[in-house]
Amino acid sequence: DAGVIQSPRHEVTEMGQEVTLRCKPISGHDYLFWYRQTMMRGLELLIYFNNNVPIDDSGMPEDRFSAKMPNASFSTLKIQPSEPRDSAVYFCASSLGQGGTDTQYFGPGTRLTVL
Amino acid sequence: SQQGEEDPQALSIQEGENATMNCSYKTSINNLQWYRQNSGRGLVHLILIRSNEREKHSGRLRVTLDTSKKSSSLLITASRAADTASYFCATDGSSNTGKLIFGQGTTLQVKP
Numbered sequence: 370d371a372g373v374i375q376s377p378r379h380e381v382t383e384m385g386q387e388v389t390l391r392c393k394p395i396s397g398h399d400y401l402f403w404y405r406q407t408m409m410r411g412l413e414l415l416i417y418f419n420n421n422v423p424i425d426d427s428g429m430p431e432d433r434f435s436a437k438m439p440n441a442s443f444s445t446l447k448i449q450p451s452e453p454r455d456s457a458v459y460f461c462a463s464s465l466g467q468g469g470t471d472t473q474y475f476g477p478g479t480r481l482t483v484l
Numbered sequence: 485s486q487q488g489e490e491d492p493q494a495l496s497i498q499e500g501e502n503a504t505m506n507c508s509y510k511t512s513i514n515n516l517q518w519y520r521q522n523s524g525r526g527l528v529h530l531i532l533i534r535s536n537e538r539e540k541h542s543g544r545l546r547v548t549l550d551t552s553k554k555s556s557s558l559l560i561t562a563s564r565a566a567d568t569a570s571y572f573c574a575t576d577g578s579s580n581t582g583k584l585i586f587g588q589g590t591t592l593q594v595k596p
Binding site for chain 2: 412424460477
């Protein structure tokens with residue numbers, strides 16, 4: 370298996386623009402997680418899905434952030450409009466079972482820079 | 485606030501030495517996991533220890549768990565330059581919600 374795939378790997382955009390990050394989880398994994406990592410706040414869970422259904426989105430910073438999982442092999446995280454403080458590395462991870470009892474497999478991340 | 489907090493924040497050792505990182509957490513847990521992150525990469529799972537286990541080994545890694553003190557330690561023996569990375573502990577918080585809460589991590593530098 371190719372592992373968790375994320376695209377793009379790097380994104381540079383201007384404030385106010387829409388940004389869409391993409392993730393393909395490992396085939397057969399029922400859980401998908403979106404994280405954000407910054408020096409100041411560390412690794413934060415934004416939202417996670419179980420069988421394509423959002424379970425907990427309490428970590429989503431504000432209404433500018435939205436996430437979807439239209440099918441078992443694809444998820445998107447959208448920021449509209451983007452702001453400089455959204456600059457971070459965004460990771461997608463998937464697991465076979467619950468994240469607390471099972472290994473999470475992380476993608477390589479998308480480094481987002483908002484100017 | 486973070487469930488897991490690692491100590492020290494940064495550690496620098498010579499190749500061949502042992503490295504010990506500690507993690508403290510606040511609530512009861514079912515499991516605790518350790519992950520490694522190389523610079524510019526995603527996190528990689530190292531080891532999972534359940535709340536009823538006290539010690540676990542995997543190659544050069546040794547993890548201990550003390551639920552009475554709400555703490556865990558990760559020992560890397562005979563360190564190598566390739567072990568240079570950040571190490572994170574993560575807990576499930578016993579909530580069975582399916583999510584992990586990560587600490588801030590320990591940055592380990594192993595000098596050749």
